[in-house]
Amino acid sequence: MIPLGQITQQAGQWLRGSGPHHEIVISSRVRLARNLAGFPFVGRSTRRQRADVLQRVQRELTTDGLGWDVLWVDLMDCDPIDRALLMERHLISKHHAEADHEHPRAVAIGQDETFSIMVNEEDHLRIQVLRSGMQFDAAFEAINAIDDQLEDRLDYAYSPRFGYLAACPTNVGTGIRVSVMLHLPALKLTGEIEKVRRAARDMHLAVRGLFGEGSDAMGDLYQVSNQTTLGKSERELLDEFEHKVVPEIIAYEQQARQALARQRPAQLDDKIWRAWGVLTHARVLGTEEVLQLLSHLRLGVNLGRIAEVDIRTINELFLLTQPAHLQRVAGRTLEQPARREARASLVRKRLGV
Amino acid sequence: MKRKCDQCDRPATHHSVEIIKGQKIEKHLCDQCAADEGMAVPTAHTPINQLLTNFVKLHSSGGGSGTKQREELVCAGCGLTFSQFREASLLGCPQCYSDFEPSLSPLMERAHEGGTHHVGKVPRRAGRSEVRQQQLTRLRKRLEHAVSEENYELAAKLRDEIGVFEEGGA
Numbered sequence A: 001m002i003p004l005g006q007i008t009q010q011a012g013q014w015l016r017g018s019g020p021h022h023e024i025v026i027s028s029r030v031r032l033a034r035n036l037a038g039f040p041f042v043g044r045s046t047r048r049q050r051a052d053v054l055q056r057v058q059r060e061l062t063t064d065g066l067g068w069d070v071l072w073v074d075l076m077d078c079d080p081i082d083r084a085l086l087m088e089r090h091l092i093s094k095h096h097a098e099a100d101h102e103h104p105r106a107v108a109i110g111q112d113e114t115f116s117i118m119v120n121e122e123d124h125l126r127i128q129v130l131r132s133g134m135q136f137d138a139a140f141e142a143i144n145a146i147d148d149q150l151e152d153r154l155d156y157a158y159s160p161r162f163g164y165l166a167a168c169p170t171n172v173g174t175g176i177r178v179s180v181m182l183h184l185p186a187l188k189l190t191g192e193i194e195k196v197r198r199a200a201r202d203m204h205l206a207v208r209g210l211f212g213e214g215s216d217a218m219g220d221l222y223q224v225s226n227q228t229t230l231g232k233s234e235r236e237l238l239d240e241f242e243h244k245v246v247p248e249i250i251a252y253e254q255q256a257r258q259a260l261a262r263q264r265p266a267q268l269d270d271k272i273w274r275a276w277g278v279l280t281h282a283r284v285l286g287t288e289e290v291l292q293l294l295s296h297l298r299l300g301v302n303l304g305r306i307a308e309v310d311i312r313t314i315n316e317l318f319l320l321t322q323p324a325h326l327q328r329v330a331g332r333t334l335e336q337p338a339r340r341e342a343r344a345s346l347v348r349k350r351l352g353v
Numbered sequence B: 001m002k003r004k005c006d007q008c009d010r011p012a013t014h015h016s017v018e019i020i021k022g023q024k025i026e027k028h029l030c031d032q033c034a035a036d037e038g039m040a041v042p043t044a045h046t047p048i049n050q051l052l053t054n055f056v057k058l059h060s061s062g063g064g065s066g067t068k069q070r071e072e073l074v075c076a077g078c079g080l081t082f083s084q085f086r087e088a089s090l091l092g093c094p095q096c097y098s099d100f101e102p103s104l105s106p107l108m109e110r111a112h113e114g115g116t117h118h119v120g121k122v123p124r125r126a127g128r129s130e131v132r133q134q135q136l137t138r139l140r141k142r143l144e145h146a147v148s149e150e151n152y153e154l155a156a157k158l159r160d161e162i163g164v165f166e167e168g169g170a
């Protein structure tokens, strides 16, 4: 097992429930796709070439190179629960967690989980920086500094016309993906969320659920990201998110919250207090169910309609109730029925009842 | 066919799945009843890559004599054919961008809201990086070839050469 023991007890910094607009914006993320010159892209590399890339990047990041204090996790010989754990913490993608076992790949995780670098995912390097709340500038400055230092030591595949060359042409150019994780329970309750999705699509933005892969966003947590990476600078894109996209969605969600509080106070309180009641008394809880209840509880706290719990605890529970986290805390594999019981008991404990 | 609201006779416009005690419960309500319940609407899911896949399909269904020609395009760098790219939506190596450029450009333009040229960050070493990239590619290719032929002596020599070349990069 990888030395992740302590971190399972708390959430990464980005989930701490602080930062600008944290009542709606859970976190901001910036990701860069980079490839090394001289090698084919990952999908067309031999096993040896992949191993070469891995070795070279590890060397440059750690002892002989930048000397960064990163946790280097070789995903080839990594326990499946640990891989799932890293995925639940958004440090690696699902693809990276589940790729076939013979595929040399790794992740380097920075202090406090504020950044991670996936090696041999779809691209040789996928660098990401996460910040809590709305902090696009801070996230971009941090990732840009990481990128500059790596570029001093590694030859990136780059062309003047197409910019940073990526395995998928949808990522070419800046290679940047800016995402924001939003909690939009009121838009969901009022049925307005579909309009947000349509508006986002018109702006060439992708909207996805933060947890799970289905069509529904579990826990009313949404991830909005750009899809255009060619012909638009990093700055333009960040400004668009910071000054246009996100403020509009925030305003829309605020309106929906106020409307609910004004026009349907009884139904609203019912959702909130039912969530509290179930969470503090249930003996068996499923993943989707817990996320939905936590979502309503979070809304209640943000609207000042319930004071029994704070936002940080709720944010942490979003993460700690995920299957791999439960199993890591238990220290063993748990089958689904046992997980549901463990989940309910963890929630009761954390909510202090 | 239209589904009726669970609670009255109006057509259902709001559909949702709620999970209670691990049991999925579907709800279909009209605007009015949905408002009374403060209910959610399910949402369509658009994976990020679907964008490209759609464009590629659109492009290939265009048919005509041009299509056949494009299918026979091969990247000299990695041997990927354009039709292989169409299947997986992934390119094989940096050179694919130049070797497939005529066929790729229109796809990329549509995928990137009309963007055709890179705007934004430029690597600080971009000035001489093109020559370097070509040299590195050549060395790496020779290495791969040497290893596959089990010529380990040559492979070791090439590894050293690559090492020196990369160190000299900073």
Ligand SMILES: [Zn+2]
Pocket: B005, B006, B007, B008, B009, B010, B029, B030, B031, B032, B033, B034
């Ligand atoms: Zn009705």
Ligand SMILES: [Zn+2]
Pocket: B075, B076, B077, B078, B079, B080, B091, B092, B093, B094, B095, B096, B097
């Ligand atoms: Zn190629």
